[in-house]
Amino acid sequence: MSMRKHYFKPGRDESEANLRAKISQALLSAQTDIDVVEKKVSAFERRLEEILNRLDDLESRLKKLEELLE
Amino acid sequence: MVISFSIHSYRGGTGKSTTTANLAVMLTLYNKKVATVDLDLTSPGLHVIYQVSQSQMKATLNDYIYGKAALEDVVVDLTNQLSLPRGKLYFLGASMKPEEIAKLMREGYSERFFREVAKQLGEVYGVDYVIFDTHPGLNEDTLLAVLSSDVSFMLMRMDKQDITGTYVTAQVLSKFNKTSYVILNMVPPDMANAPELQAEVSKLLGVPVIGVIPFYPEILQHRSRGVFILRHPKHPYTLRIKAVVDFIVNNIK
Numbered sequence: 612m613s614m615r616k617h618y619f620k621p622g623r624d625e626s627e628a629n630l631r632a633k634i635s636q637a638l639l640s641a642q643t644d645i646d647v648v649e650k651k652v653s654a655f656e657r658r659l660e661e662i663l664n665r666l667d668d669l670e671s672r673l674k675k676l677e678e679l680l681e
Numbered sequence: 682m683v684i685s686f687s688i689h690s691y692r693g694g695t696g697k698s699t700t701t702a703n704l705a706v707m708l709t710l711y712n713k714k715v716a717t718v719d720l721d722l723t724s725p726g727l728h729v730i731y732q733v734s735q736s737q738m739k740a741t742l743n744d745y746i747y748g749k750a751a752l753e754d755v756v757v758d759l760t761n762q763l764s765l766p767r768g769k770l771y772f773l774g775a776s777m778k779p780e781e782i783a784k785l786m787r788e789g790y791s792e793r794f795f796r797e798v799a800k801q802l803g804e805v806y807g808v809d810y811v812i813f814d815t816h817p818g819l820n821e822d823t824l825l826a827v828l829s830s831d832v833s834f835m836l837m838r839m840d841k842q843d844i845t846g847t848y849v850t851a852q853v854l855s856k857f858n859k860t861s862y863v864i865l866n867m868v869p870p871d872m873a874n875a876p877e878l879q880a881e882v883s884k885l886l887g888v889p890v891i892g893v894i895p896f897y898p899e900i901l902q903h904r905s906r907g908v909f910i911l912r913h914p915k916h917p918y919t920l921r922i923k924a925v926v927d928f929i930v931n932n933i934k
Contacts, residue, residue: 616751617801619794627792634824637853641819644852652845655885659839662875 683803691846709768795829892925
């Protein structure tokens with residue numbers, strides 16, 4: 612390890628101001644689509660529910676099969 | 682070359698700090714040098730998991746950000762303290778003082794900080810990875826942290842609020858062409874076993890899911906007692922963390 616200590620020099624430059632402006636813009640435009648987002652998430656939740664139901668069904672069938680085999 | 686990651690989530694309580702600490706330790710077991718930076722400035726918690734006392738920290742991240750302290754005074758080497766058999770683990774902790782937290786929240790930090798701290802950690806300590814444990818939510822400073830790191834990991838719980846928030850976050854990040862991955866955390870065990878889960882979430886978010894970690898109550902109970910995977914190397918949680926680290930080491934270069 613070198614003996615010289617490493618400091619950070621505080622301060623902001625122009626490119627950062629641009630990035631912050633772009634972030635604000637991206638956040639604003641994302642918020643306007645929230646209805647669409649909620650519809651997509653609800654559809655996803657329904658699909659997930661179907662998958663879980665299918666798994667439950669499969670599990671109960673397996674259990675019955677095991678009981679029959681015993 | 683140093684690779685920087687941000688660990689981010691839309692909601693608080695998704696296990697960011699726990700995941701950060703466990704991923705970092707697992708990376709050291711791959712003989713990697715890792716620095717973890719606690720950027721959850723309003724509620725720093727990594728030091729609790731690492732069991733670092735305030736007296737071990739000569740200076741805080743806040744001091745470094747304001748140019749008042751050198752990197753060398755902020756970095757705590759945890760390699761021996763955690764008895765890591767290989768690799769190196771460093772920790773950079775945030776201030777717990779309310780006035781310093783408030784000052785940083787009010788003024789924000791600069792984009793250069795992320796580049797500079799990663800560069801200096803590479804130069805001085807030869808680290809392979811820098812992991813930023815960020816503040817949750819979709820605010821400008823947190824997004825600055827995410828966008829300033831090389832790769833973003835979004836942690837998500839499987840509840841509607843978090844799914845919606847993560848979807849929006851993924852949309853925002855896609856506007857910046859950010860390389861992002863999702864890790865599903867605290868997933869109800871029945872759901873975690875669904876083979877389609879990973880693909881369905883990836884399809885919804887448009888972001889690859891690289892890990893599915895079920896909910897284990899023992900992880901929560903263990904939180905203030907150290908890094909879980911070190912105490913429980915054969916626990917299923919440890920194997921899930923290993924799978925994520927396998928992905929990182931093999932795919933993110």
